[in-house]
Amino acid sequence: MGRRSCGYKQKLRKGLWSPDEDEKLLRYITKHGHGCWSSVPKLAGLERCGKSCRLRWINYLRPDLKRGGFSSQEENLIIQLQSVLGNRWSQIAARLPGRTDNEIKNLWNSSIKKKLMQKGGDPNTHKTLSEAMLSTSTCPEKASRELDTAISLNLKEDSSKPSLIDVSSCRNEKGDDNLNASKTSAHQEFFPNKSFPMNRYPSIQQRPLDSIACLQFPVQNLSHDQLKLDQKGILFEPNKEFNSRTPVPTFSRSFLSAQTDNKIYAGLPFHPMGTFNNIHWDSSNCSGNKSFDSNVFSWGLADGGGSSDKTLQLHSADAETTDIKWS
DNA sequence: AACACACGCAACCGCCGGAGG
């Protein structure tokens, strides 16, 4: 016998909601809040199950819902987020204010998926998108459009002296140049256009909703045996999300040198409106670490739109060690 | 005008994990 659906005990209404039902539910929740959903229908005078009420409220009646079609900016953001988060529609919706997971899921299944396939991409693997992320130079305009809010962590061969990010050529979404650095405390808010000290051990400290990040590698260059195990013996899987509780990935020099374009990309949480949620660059626990030494890193916008220099360049001071770590 | 088909959207279904008894 299969699982019973909600409301099996009583004969409850199903299907589309009538304006009268909407009115009752709206009036009740506005006045009392939803509290325990299972008791809502009874208290609101509805012959529905609690689940159905909850869904109706979340997807339709909620006052903060944004009506109307999705903007191309929103669509791009959904594509980016989906490439990082997968089909975690609720998490994607959390980054798009006024949009519901159901709405986004419908959009994806009915529209975006097809568009991606028409472009020759695989909506499941985002192969072409990933390629765009990994090679902005091959199609700068497209990459710029699709990835205008993505962050990349680029690993370059050479090393130089400065230990601070050069933000001189960075722009934010509004086009403001040269945002001032924010580096007054151990915890520094990380925004794509703000600088932070870098000859340190990086960590990402995130609020629960912002808990996902993703390191992405050139797939063709990826070999598991080139990856190290973390301290707990768990293999770090590239191209998969991680958060502050995920074991620390460690990369060997041999692995890094095998990356022909010498780049590692980190997808980070996106702010719904195009700016970034607070990601903290924690330099309080990093003294003495040289993990980033001997390389030049850059955090920045994967812009690629013809500008060669919109990433946040980071130059480390030392030139000795071989590993990169995430604390 | 009638029909078939495609599409978008709202809602349902079933699974899962957490809380509490």
Next chain:
DNA sequence: CCCTCCGGCGGTTGCGTGTGT
């Protein structure tokens, strides 16, 4: 430890509407 309830989530379904023939 087991069971039940509940909320949350992602996948799927089915209806209403638009469009083409």
